[in-house]
Amino acid sequence: MSSETKSRKPARKMRTQRPPTAWDIDADEKRNDDGDNWAVLLLTKIFTSQRPVAELVIDYTNCDKAGPTFVRIPENSYSVNFPNSDSNGEPPEYKAIWGVGSANNITWPTTKCTVKINLPVKLIKPVFVYYRLTNFYQNHRRYVKSLDAKQLSGVARDASELKGGSCDPLATVLENGVLYPIYPCGLIANSIFNDTFSLFLNPLESTTNNNKSYILTDTGISWKSDMRKYGSPGYTNLSAIRPPPNWKKFPNGYSEDSPPMDLSKDEHFQVWMRTAGLPNFRKLYSKNEQDDLQSGTYTIDIDMNYNVTSYGGTKSIVISTVSFIGGRNPFLGIAYVVVGVLCVVLGLLFTARHLYKPRRLGDHTYLSWNQNAAASNAATAHPATSATATGASVRY
Structure with a gap:
């Protein structure tokens, strides 16, 4: 039996017998307890670090139904968190103004939503x-x-190369029997968020700076790794390509007077193309790293171009500061606290177990084959006791 077992062993060569490189953690009860305690402190710190984050969220989906005069936004359509203030300020209001947009002799109805908010405290940059x-x-x-990654990187892909590819059904468009490539092609580009925001200040402490614009920039809102994926349009003949069907700002297609955007510089496009993993998400639109947002009354002008009611969604604007781990995320903080509490409970249980019945780390006597060997040795040393225990008679 033993020879058969040994014959199944691999050849004793360096490749088969050499153990893999590994890092073994010499863990014992004390180290486990210390690890749990440090985890509690770290996760609790992460949770509490989000408390100073100021955040204002306003759902303006139904602003077009508000009318031309300011009305109070329903309580379930906004949330306010100003940790350094005893008051959240006056409830926000909004109104809608209807107009007509035009480009290249083509007109369409437009809706501008004006949101009025009150900041009782200054938001630190x-x-x-x-x-x-x-x-x-x-x-x-x-x-x-x-x-199509090649097209986004600046390669001029023709209709034959795009048709039947990953961009279908928005890869090409047929006009008068001619097949044109769509630039940029695909569902993601076609559904890009195209509402615009402008923020104006009416300071509480001043009467001379009404409608002073708070400068927001979109420079630096995209990841550097994402920027490297995009290049300038590779098409030289703009009449040979077509914009995505949902892009209303090109009603007559591309031309020298209305060229396609440079994807290598359009960070709004780059942010949108990084798809979210969950159905409810937020994406960075703009920022101001130079100036604090002073307390006062603000108006936010929003050009409502993006349709969310067709799929039963909502759209909101979020104004927020950040902590060292990012913006406000209660779910993440709560999850960390739950894990921290679990670590506390496990740490207490391990400590109590160690104090009640300590055990030396790596004690080989607890291994099953060592226990069997110890039992065999005991039986050999005391045969009479072993035989009596098994019911056998012993003769002398």
Whole structure:
């Protein structure tokens, strides 16, 4: 039996017998307890670090139904968190103004939403503005794959190269029997968020700076790793390409007077193309890292171009400061606290177990084969006792 078992061993060569390189943690009860305690302190610190983050979230989905005069926004459509103030200020209001947009002799109806907010405290720079969408499944497999990486990088892909590829059904368009490539192609580019925000200040302490614009920039809102994925348009003949069907700012297509955007510099586009993993998400729209957002009354002008009611979603504007771990995220903090509490409980249980019945680390006597060997040795040393225990008679 033993020879058969040994014959199955691999050849004793360096490649088969050499143990893999590994880092073994010499863990004992004390180290485990210390690790749990440090985890509690770290996770609790992460949770409490989000408390100073100021945040204002306003859902303006139904602003177009408000009318031309300011009305109070429903309580379930906004949330306010100003940790350094005893008051959250006056409830926000909004109104809608309807107009007509035009470009290249083409007109269409427009809606501008004006939101009025009150900040009781100064928001310390940097200040970030996000847009938030709900019920939008950017993580759908067909949606995530709906792009052409070569085209986005600046390669001029013709209709024959795009047709039947990952961009379908928004890869090409047929006009008068001619097949034109769409630039940029795909579902992601076609559904880009196109509402715009402008922020104006009416300071509480001043009467001379009404409608002073708070400068927001979109420079630096995209990841540097994302910027490297995009290049300038590779098409020289602009009449040979077509914009995505949802891009209303190009009603007559591309031309020398209305060229396609440079994707290598359009950071709004780059941010949108990084798809979200959950149906409710926010994306960075702009920021101000130079000036604090002073206390006062503000108006936010929003050009409402993006349709969310067609798929049962909502859209919101978010104004927020940040902590050393980012913006306000209660779910993340609560999850950390839960893990921290679990570490406390486990630490107490391990400590009590160690105090009640300590055990030397790496005690080989507890291994099953060592216990069997010890039992065999005991039986050999005391045969009479062993035989009596098994019911056998012993003769002398």
